[in-house]
Amino acid sequence: MKSRTGRRDGGKQMVPEAEFTSYYGRPVLKETVWEADIPSYLFLGGLAGASSALAAGAQLSGHPELARTAKVGAAGAISLSLAALVHDLGRPARFVNMLRVFKITSPMSVGTWLVSAYAPLAMGAAASTVGRKLPRAGLAASAGAAALGPAVAAYTSALLADTAVPAWHDARRELPYLFVGSAATAAGGLGLLAVRPEAAGPAVRLATLGAAAELSAEQLLDRRLGPEAEPYRTGRAGVLLRTGQLLAIAGTGAALLGRRSRAVSALAGATLLAGSAVTRFAVFEAGRASVRDPKYVVGPQRDRLDARGG
Amino acid sequence: MAAEARALDPAALAGHRDHPPRMGFFTDTSICIGCKACEVACKEWNAVPEDGLLLTGMSYDNTQGLGASTWRHVAFIEQPGADHDGLRWLMSSDVCKHCTEAACLDVCPTGALMRTEFGTVIVQDDVCNGCGYCVSACPFGVIDRRPSDGGAHKCTLCYDRLGAGLMPACAKACPTESIQFGPLDELRERAGQRVAELHDAGRSEARLYGEDPDDGVGGAGAFFLLLDQPEVYGLPPDPVVTTRELPRIWRHAGIAAASLALAAVAACVSGRR
Numbered sequence A: 001m002k003s004r005t006g007r008r009d010g011g012k013q014m015v016p017e018a019e020f021t022s023y024y025g026r027p028v029l030k031e032t033v034w035e036a037d038i039p040s041y042l043f044l045g046g047l048a049g050a051s052s053a054l055a056a057g058a059q060l061s062g063h064p065e066l067a068r069t070a071k072v073g074a075a076g077a078i079s080l081s082l083a084a085l086v087h088d089l090g091r092p093a094r095f096v097n098m099l100r101v102f103k104i105t106s107p108m109s110v111g112t113w114l115v116s117a118y119a120p121l122a123m124g125a126a127a128s129t130v131g132r133k134l135p136r137a138g139l140a141a142s143a144g145a146a147a148l149g150p151a152v153a154a155y156t157s158a159l160l161a162d163t164a165v166p167a168w169h170d171a172r173r174e175l176p177y178l179f180v181g182s183a184a185t186a187a188g189g190l191g192l193l194a195v196r197p198e199a200a201g202p203a204v205r206l207a208t209l210g211a212a213a214e215l216s217a218e219q220l221l222d223r224r225l226g227p228e229a230e231p232y233r234t235g236r237a238g239v240l241l242r243t244g245q246l247l248a249i250a251g252t253g254a255a256l257l258g259r260r261s262r263a264v265s266a267l268a269g270a271t272l273l274a275g276s277a278v279t280r281f282a283v284f285e286a287g288r289a290s291v292r293d294p295k296y297v298v299g300p301q302r303d304r305l306d307a308r309g310g
Numbered sequence B: 001m002a003a004e005a006r007a008l009d010p011a012a013l014a015g016h017r018d019h020p021p022r023m024g025f026f027t028d029t030s031i032c033i034g035c036k037a038c039e040v041a042c043k044e045w046n047a048v049p050e051d052g053l054l055l056t057g058m059s060y061d062n063t064q065g066l067g068a069s070t071w072r073h074v075a076f077i078e079q080p081g082a083d084h085d086g087l088r089w090l091m092s093s094d095v096c097k098h099c100t101e102a103a104c105l106d107v108c109p110t111g112a113l114m115r116t117e118f119g120t121v122i123v124q125d126d127v128c129n130g131c132g133y134c135v136s137a138c139p140f141g142v143i144d145r146r147p148s149d150g151g152a153h154k155c156t157l158c159y160d161r162l163g164a165g166l167m168p169a170c171a172k173a174c175p176t177e178s179i180q181f182g183p184l185d186e187l188r189e190r191a192g193q194r195v196a197e198l199h200d201a202g203r204s205e206a207r208l209y210g211e212d213p214d215d216g217v218g219g220a221g222a223f224f225l226l227l228d229q230p231e232v233y234g235l236p237p238d239p240v241v242t243t244r245e246l247p248r249i250w251r252h253a254g255i256a257a258a259s260l261a262l263a264a265v266a267a268c269v270s271g272r273r
């Protein structure tokens, strides 16, 4: 059956009217079986990975207080993210199934190995600072966690992009930068929330860089995809994405202006953390929406075929 | 030459030596009568559990689509046409495409999805951990997770029957030979002849779907003769296996990770007091 697509969204952009055909309006692709665990996992993994990088930088540049917070934050976040993952899988033994093989064609396989190597390092680094024990081992663990952390924060973009889900696969170019930006924002936010403003300089700067990267990636995505970015603009995903943008802007502004106030800084940190989390849910929801409506699957493929003269 | 032959031979690529020829399905929908014998035979042979009984209002289709517990699905389309009192019926039995470049298999992190010696794609139930990655990777929306056991399931092209020299249950049950089973090379040849026949008979709308080794999935092991655009049957018109983009995806993820590390360093050194 033929359906008319194209709708006005908030007067922002008129999606060109197109006719597409579907089988009783049913989705062509299967809806993802992933639930809220997965966007939470994306957020927490990003927070952990970027915090480990921040911790190492802070330690080397003489910000011990921030370094300690970031290490503890990284260990806490990666533990929670593993809990989310195991909850998603149902039981811990299922995680172990993924250690049977290493497959570069499966970002989930690569990520599993990455996280399995990273998590003990992050926890070791935190344990050594908190317990003030084994400083050498702690230093080595911190260095290892800092080396793997950025990869832990970035691989999740490949996890989503390497699917048939239109909104995720189409965003493959910008998603990595969006995700590491979001990770940096979160790690900076945690530093601001937990450390005295005088000692949180690097956290403010990392959050600012992160927010800038995140917002630019979203702009680029919107512009490059044009009408195909509709799943990111409309519905729940659209609301979440705009909320995430507002929180990132508000949080960065408060962090920069409120440097002298502990309360304002802490509030800025919490805002940035919330913004990062909301953004992950936005991307997740955009993917779901793009599978639910067959026009996002059929439309671009039909256009491609017609352009080839098929 | 050798590389080319290997590219077309997924079983060899997966490490099977001296393997049988690649087997597949050619589903000729122009002679499908919509009896659903294939759906029933598949369920029976593979002991696939029941997954809901309801009336959908979608013509004679109450099955709705492929899923974890539906490995053959007959689509029914009613169109204005000259066949019966101004009505044209389209019927088509859908199935897993057993892609040459199978996204489900590529992304599976446990190795549960594997390529058999027949070049088909199956799930090993005892290995699958239910992560659901394959569900979002399949460009045809075929494989799904079964709520009752949490594992992913789909058509096995009756792997057990093939091993015993039998033909898959659906093809065996099909009374019109709309579902044809055999070595993929032969099926492709036969399909080409059948389209030519139909074109000669004035049915210019006949077309093959999934038979082309140069398509987005490297050609399907189960392909179709359709009488309208693929999307009319609920099939994606131009699916491309997602992993073709993966090298570029990894490259950008790598650059992004390096940028994050640099940003952390920059945030710490700049503005030092």
Ligand code: SF4
Residues within 6 Å of the ligand: B096, B097, B098, B099, B102, B103, B104, B105, B121, B137, B138, B139, B140, B141, B142, B143, B154
């Ligand atoms: S159709 Fe889907 S489930 Fe079947 S082999 Fe291809 S990618 Fe895998």
Ligand code: SF4
Residues within 6 Å of the ligand: B104, B107, B108, B109, B110, B111, B112, B113, B123, B127, B128, B129, B130, B131, B132, B133, B134, B135, B151, B152
């Ligand atoms: S659900 Fe099972 S078959 Fe599918 S990707 Fe995960 S482990 Fe592999």
